[in-house]
Amino acid sequence: MKILLPTSTAGSLPKPSWLAQPETLWSPWKLQDKELLEGKQDALRVSLQEQQQSGIDIVSDGEQTRQHFVTTFIEHLSGVDFEHRKTVKIRDRYDASVPTVVDKVSRPKPVFVEDAKFLRQQTDQVIKWALPGPMTMIDTLYDDHYKSREKLAWEFAKILNQEARELEAAGVDIIQFDEPAFNVFFDEVNDWGIACLERAIEGLKCETAVHICYGYGIKANTDWKKTLGSEWRQYEEVFPKLQQSNIDIISLECQNSRVPIELLELIRGKKVMVGAIDVATDTIETPEDVANTLRKALKFVDADKLYPCTNCGMAPLSRTVARGKLQALSAGAEIVRRELLSSAA
Numbered sequence: 001m002k003i004l005l006p007t008s009t010a011g012s013l014p015k016p017s018w019l020a021q022p023e024t025l026w027s028p029w030k031l032q033d034k035e036l037l038e039g040k041q042d043a044l045r046v047s048l049q050e051q052q053q054s055g056i057d058i059v060s061d062g063e064q065t066r067q068h069f070v071t072t073f074i075e076h077l078s079g080v081d082f083e084h085r086k087t088v089k090i091r092d093r094y095d096a097s098v099p100t101v102v103d104k105v106s107r108p109k110p111v112f113v114e115d116a117k118f119l120r121q122q123t124d125q126v127i128k129w130a131l132p133g134p135m136t137m138i139d140t141l142y143d144d145h146y147k148s149r150e151k152l153a154w155e156f157a158k159i160l161n162q163e164a165r166e167l168e169a170a171g172v173d174i175i176q177f178d179e180p181a182f183n184v185f186f187d188e189v190n191d192w193g194i195a196c197l198e199r200a201i202e203g204l205k206c207e208t209a210v211h212i213c214y215g216y217g218i219k220a221n222t223d224w225k226k227t228l229g230s231e232w233r234q235y236e237e238v239f240p241k242l243q244q245s246n247i248d249i250i251s252l253e254c255q256n257s258r259v260p261i262e263l264l265e266l267i268r269g270k271k272v273m274v275g276a277i278d279v280a281t282d283t284i285e286t287p288e289d290v291a292n293t294l295r296k297a298l299k300f301v302d303a304d305k306l307y308p309c310t311n312c313g314m315a316p317l318s319r320t321v322a323r324g325k326l327q328a329l330s331a332g333a334e335i336v337r338r339e340l341l342s343s344a345a
């Protein structure tokens with residue numbers, strides 16, 4: 001990126017009310033068939049325009065074409081039975097009814113590649129596309145075939161690599177893997193989780209990112225966060241190995257989080273998407289709030305490696321709040337950009 005402190009979002013943005021129920025996570029579509037396809041594309045255009053008008057530098061589809069960041073991908077794979085659902089505990093936190101792996105998993109055809117091509121046609125800006133990470137995928141399923149979390153994760157890593165290579169060919173500049181499971185299953189992350197992620201990015205020339213997080217501002221997550229104590233040191237378990245990995249960019253939620261900012265020292269040398277927007281509140285940050293968070297992060301991240309971002313996705317927020325937060329993010333980044341340029345002059 002030529003621009004200093006390029007802004008982006010961690011992922012999802014609110015959907016228009018004619019496409020899906022607003023302020024609701026994983027809301028079902030309101031349209032069908034051809035109308036749904038057109039509706040998703042129109043929503044993507046609106047979402048892109050809102051990012052552009054808010055001054056966001058690295059833009060995305062705002063996840064307008066997906067219902068869920070993991071299951072929408074899995075729905076396109078063979079070997080998974082969506083009729084026979086089982087209730088499992090997601091990330092050791094909340095029960096969810098999930099599909100069952102009944103046979104060898106494979107990707108009969110590309111999942112998001114047409115959507116990514118459509119986004120590419122709409123803009124010359126740098127674009128980022130999110131995929132689920134292998135470990136988070138296995139945690140959102142019941143496995144009745146491989147009977148091994150690790151084996152299934154390796155299969156998903158291969159499939160993700162096929163998809164990622166085609167996204168790159170479609171013109172995606174940054175491919176991000178969402179791995180919230182990374183701050184729950186530390187031993188597995190270090191044993192094979194990071195290795196699987198590296199398998200998923202094998203051979204890519206575009207930039208790659210991993211988004212680990214404490215989740216959307218939904219009740220199951222806010223209740224869980226209350227049990228984590230005054231300091232959230234979970235990243236400490238996985239950052240040393242991630243620092244050694246081939247992943248280019250790592251995200252960290254810094255606004256209103258209890259993650260000690262000095263944990264950034266553990267990933268020194270990596271690019272960091274610094275979450276300067278809290279997605280669990282309707283209160284819109286001021287540009288100065290954002291600037292303060294970025295200034296703190298600058299003690300541990302070189303300016304040319306700092307990517308101001310949101311803590312997580314904003315799908316459950318109202319469109320007005322999300323827009324306000326995007327504008328605050330760019331305005332805050334601009335304050336710090338000017339400071340850096342004037343001190344360098």
Ligand SMILES: [Zn+2]
Nearest residue numbers: 213215312313
């Ligand atoms: Zn997140």
